[in-house]
Amino acid sequence: MLTQKLYPDVNTMSTGSNAMSPMTSTYSMNSMAMAAQMNCSPQPMFGSSMLNSGMSPSMPMNRIPPRMDQSMNETPQLGYSAIGSPISNMNACMGATMSSINNYNATIGRGDLGGGDTSPNSALQRARADKTYRRSYTHAKPPYSYISLITMAIQNSPQKMLTLSEIYQFIMDLFPFYRQNQQRWQNSIRHSLSFNDCFIKVPRTPDKPGKGSFWSLHPDSGNMFENGCYLRRQKRFKDEKKEIIRASHKSPSHSVDSSNSSGKKTPLQHGDDKSHHLDKNNENLGSMLSLHPTKLDVDQMNLLNANDLHNMQQHHHHQNMSHEELSAMINRSNHLALTSEHQAAMLHHAPMNHHLKQEPTGYTPSNHPFSITRLLPAESKSDIKMYADMQYAGYNTLSPLPNSIHSHSSIGNDYYNSPSLYHTSAGTTSL
DNA sequence: TGTTGTTTACGGATAT
């Protein structure tokens, strides 16, 4: 079960001069901050066996990385309430073996509510009393992939597009884990943005000078997380045009361009290195390509590709459409696929799709424990906004909080604060 | 010069 590395950094620490572990936590935190840490839920496979085996003693307690020290000193702790956070609600889908974690997380996340497990000798109670045990959870890696995180950030932005630095900031604001090892994960973010077709680059308009482009979601990529669970995509979104290009350059008839003296593969030869094959989704690409034999000049295709969005932008530029209007259009496009009702309808009425895993518990996008709609609810909560305002006063002008976290209140919303929400969809409760 | 963006390469985890 526990096959996935829980803390990959630990295994790769030796490579970096500033190597550090997300487990680090020797600074003090108030209860709200602790809750924030718990919001950085461990990996979904963070199973009970790990907990029951007494994880913390064997877990390396690492030195505080200088950068994190600095970060934490400069950055007030977020007052995120992890009540009902993904890790808590995740347990709903983890089965009975997760019950102890469920209780544990609920307790830690909420603070002591005076209820819960009262059995005197329970491991849970011992765990509660063991602060080291608690601390071992801090800065645990959130269970969301980088693609998920980027998607969250973009979808949560008013314009549905963000700069790279804004994406960074959103992630760091939401997940303290990512205030560490920034070079590492930010490289991965950039890689994800470039590598995945679901992200498209939107050039800056002259009236918005600055560094770097905006990043948005491909209008057709909205159903990447078709069950609403933002842990792992059901399937990788692939821009068909780009895929055709890649395939055309992989085909035997398309030999490696000898003019490429660098020895590097051309971009279109690349693909997913370990996916030396086309997706099943695209297994008919060969025939497609035979229909479009050659002539798929890279430039032409790039032009084709130069992003429908950009074309849209150009098109609407002539119509005096503002950047905001354009983003609103993108928003609508994404929203169509992301609308819960729409997705639910897709789930319940669409014929079985062989490449989609089935959620055994019948989760819909709106109620899945890892749904973005839970993490980033649409409605703001004024009290949390106030708290966030206080916490973030002068923190960072790039912070998405003023217009994103503040508006969506990823934290401390009713969902997170309602004990009733500990009731799982399976009818069990973690309280 | 630091940031942003692209690409290659590799290995682990997960799904089928």
Place this chain on the structure above:
DNA sequence: ATATCCGTAAACAACA
């Protein structure tokens, strides 16, 4: 077993 997804490192180029 294989396919696919994901994370990470790193080289490199372009840009502000």
